[in-house]
Amino acid sequence: MKNAFYAQSGGVTAVINSSACGVIETARKYPDKIGKVYAGQNGIIGALMENLIDTSLESDADIAALKHTPSGGFGSCRYKMKSLEANKAEYERLIEVFKAHDIGYFFYNGGGDSADTCLKVSQLSESMGYPIQAIHVPKTVDNDLPVTDNCPGFGSVAKYIAVSAMEASFDVASMAATSTKVFVLEVMGRHAGWIAAAGGLLDESIPVVILFPEVDFDEEKFLAKVDANVKKFGYCTIVVSEGTKWADGKFLAEQGTRDDFGHAQLGGAAPVVANLIKDALGYKFHWAVADYLQRAARHLASESDVEQAYALGEAAVELAMQGKNSVMPAIIRTSNNPYTWEIGMGELKDIANVEKMMPMEYISEDGFGITEECREYLQPLIEGEAYPPYKNGLPDYVVMKKEMVDRKLPTFDMDL
């Protein structure tokens, strides 16, 4: 009987804890096959530094409450393991920690980078004579993993953006006669316009112009479109992706600062767009930047997203019980209307380092909206509400006790 290790990776979401709940509750159903589930404190660095949380000391009620709690209940990290060649010692350390704690199952909950790590751990553990079943649990608001129909976390962001854009549009529509005529909402999505596309889900009576990272920003064409909307509808709502770029490749939002990976730190496309409109057309504007609010908004999560996140965590454990290795459970869509889906499976070799882009046929001809095909894809993902319980007017989210497992190995130096 082996223990299991679960870790959360990368940016957290409104529903990644629902997957954690699925993993832990399902593991508890196999007391004769799975010992304890350890969780990495702050993701994979918890394993590297031997900071393991003993989830068996968390109550059934608290684990169940993960299903309605946003963020990473055990902590996550933005720590990308280097290539095997560049830092084999790190991978070996992981496997030593797994061995020291009798861990035979590795459930890694994240996006493309973690799928890659998962695959390497599986391969290296084999060659090191301590084989580990490594199962990847998909998660990313970026919706860019292949094989799966969609990625848990995305549906809830899409719902948040669609509802927020709708509510702000109602607001502006009622003020536009004498006041604000243009509202700009900046949304996440550095490389892909999946999240921005959610602005296209509103009723067609609401004029929304979307700026996608996939479409070079054409100032003149954009201003003409906004102006036409204001003249026709009295106002215009704009949903701009943080990843929108000028034709020369520079982000509209570039702030001049870079994160630890050297990526430009974004934020601020909305005021740039709003000021362009003010200068050219003179319309009074307001702008909002949703930032983390959009991915943390468990209060407005999509029910199908919550259910799928849970089902994928559950399926990861079931696949492990079936002896599977180097795989990822996936959502397979079986019908659009009514929306039906089932759990399938992909091989990590087909998933690691493969990015699913938004199909260009999902973007309307003028580049400022979505097509019917895109709407059919997105619509089911925002359906259903799954409200958390409330206490004193605030959501009753759970905080894990996080009792740590005793260390057995020497410390491991990491440059964080």
Next chain:
Amino acid sequence: MKNAFYAQSGGVTAVINSSACGVIETARKYPDKIGKVYAGQNGIIGALMENLIDTSLESDADIAALKHTPSGGFGSCRYKMKSLEANKAEYERLIEVFKAHDIGYFFYNGGGDSADTCLKVSQLSESMGYPIQAIHVPKTVDNDLPVTDNCPGFGSVAKYIAVSAMEASFDVASMAATSTKVFVLEVMGRHAGWIAAAGGLLDESIPVVILFPEVDFDEEKFLAKVDANVKKFGYCTIVVSEGTKWADGKFLAEQGTRDDFGHAQLGGAAPVVANLIKDALGYKFHWAVADYLQRAARHLASESDVEQAYALGEAAVELAMQGKNSVMPAIIRTSNNPYTWEIGMGELKDIANVEKMMPMEYISEDGFGITEECREYLQPLIEGEAYPPYKNGLPDYVVMKKEMVDRKLPTFDMDL
């Protein structure tokens, strides 16, 4: 039997339509005393321009749906009537329109400016020999009206800000080990910190620093507080009011543009604060600007706010039926815990041009948080959830048909 006129004034809210619903549904209960309820298209300018919406042509179901629809269902405006001396013709026009359409009841739903207009209409109509019962229905997210315990619209914004700050804090807490350590949320409130104070409603285990308009921004003290929080908790959340000012009186958020009243157009305190922190302390940050999302978020409205907004609309009509004039129904708090309230009444002469400031004893000694007294005041206002119905994953908000009443008067030139 006289008709009634209802208009929405100033910035709209998540629950102003709940007051509209209260007015119209209650008026429909007095078919022998109140003829039709006309609504101003885009607020008071609808009366001045004789653009009257015949609400009797809206179905009962659509009127009921106003209770769960944000924004101004009949349109609002930022149009402040000048003083009687400066533009008596405008007031006379109002009364001529009321006379032409046999309007004997004037229900004006807004903040301090509209209370003043309401009072003047009542006085002038008397002296013009066509007396009108003018009743003010309170509304403002700024929570700055006297007499009433709180203002409809505020409780829902407070709930939105508290929930959003909580969710973002959970997010950052789980990422802080290797990534974002500081999250900055910018909120409304140009003159008063009522909305920012809602950030103080979170559990004390969540480190929140609030920047109020009432407290001069002290950069050094602020940075020390943020640094201490990051060192103790691993992260820090900041809720900054758009109205926060440097000691010299300049807004942190000043964009250099002004609105039609000559007010500086704000927006951008969050990036200013975030960059100060980055420069001085080096912490990775994220920031959000909620802007209209906070006041339009009917999806997360406070139940007590929705109920009070309705009750005040209802009470306005009841007061009119009792022959009252120049008054405003108000919320009177009868107990904090459990929260109980009843409807009282104030005289417009005591309300017009009186601004209720946030008491300084509601701000903690260090200037970065709220006191227990403030928490006791705010807590009941965010309690309870009042979800709208959903359809296809989006709230099923209503749009009025807005059938117009035939005009009877010559046009009136306005400079909008």
